[in-house]
Amino acid sequence: MKTSLNPDERGYYGSFGGAFIPEMMQANVAELQEKYLDIIGTQEFKDEFDVLLRDYVGRPSPLYLATRLSEKYETNVYLKREDLNHTGAHKINNSLGQIILAKKLGKKRIIAETGAGQHGVATATACALMGLECTVFMGELDVKRQAPNVGRMKMLGAQVVPVSSGSKTLKDATNEAMRYWIANPFDTHYIIGSVVGPHPYPDMVAKFQSVISEEIRKQLKEKTGSELPDVVIACVGGGSNATGAFYHFLEEEKVRLIAAEAAGKGLESGFTAAATFKGVSGILHGSKTLFMQTDDGQVVEPHSISAGLDYPGIGPALAHWFETGRVEYQAITDEDAMQSGLELCKLEGIIPAVESSHALAVLDKTKFGKDEHVVVNLSGRGDKDLETYLKYL
């Protein structure tokens, strides 16, 4: 099977993707399907997006040759510093892209779902910047677990709606956001936080995050004379930072792409979030993809020490790249991720998000050549994870 970078007109990447949505959501999604490529392809859109990425987010984010880490793993390790973005992770790239699009569609209100609160904070930030009303749906359990991010969203002027259905976490928040959207179709845009959901969301979010690999190519060329690294490594929750880091290398077959999935307490422990290892094909949140499910198709509760990777599935493009073998998947346990995160603190003076620590752990599990150039996407900073790290010190 040929590997596709872009979906076909029905939103399929190989056998995954599509738009499986209730009748009532059809109008909203169809409007996006018809208009998104035209709008984001205009010079006016590109100019507005570029200025915000530069002057507000602080892009380009540096590509940093981590010398002590390189010495330890006997290769050349470069860190793509998404942790230095405004709001502390890659999520802001997507929230800003979608909010500019929402304005061009004439929308007045924004809704979003959030798990750990990182996407909620990024979206509340974008709404404050643009003067749009913002409502964030968040599982009741997450509201309790992630109090600082709830506080941030409120300070930024967003309304946070606790969701008390189901397991009171991310998938329930997503269901509730979709329900609200159906009830308020005309003036509201739903900003989904990863490369998941019905077509065109996976492609739209991929294109907004693709700035990551666009920059890596330029920066690597300046540093090494070649635009192409030997390896790119990223962690996968829904898959947006990985897609952003892989995007402009996907069709360069010489570049090895490695995705780190959260194995949780271990693949066979019953407490895991590794969707390619433990998932099967089915319909989740509007698209056909791989997710962990029971024999009768009920979603299995995921587990990961990192809230950002604690999702039962992956985006349809990532399922397709697994299916074709273009992307290699590795399962990284909570324990391995924590050790690799603490190692980065000591060797490089950088405290990574626990999510990003899963990508770093691949360095310890894989042998790279001493002349190879290995890029690790550092998707976010670890300020939010101090309590989690301190338990492992």
Ligand SMILES: *Cc1c(COP(=O)(O)O)cnc(C)c1O
């Ligand atoms: C949300 C998040 C992730 C996981 O989401 P993806 O869509 O898979 O990128 C990873 N890292 C950080 C820092 C996050 O905030």
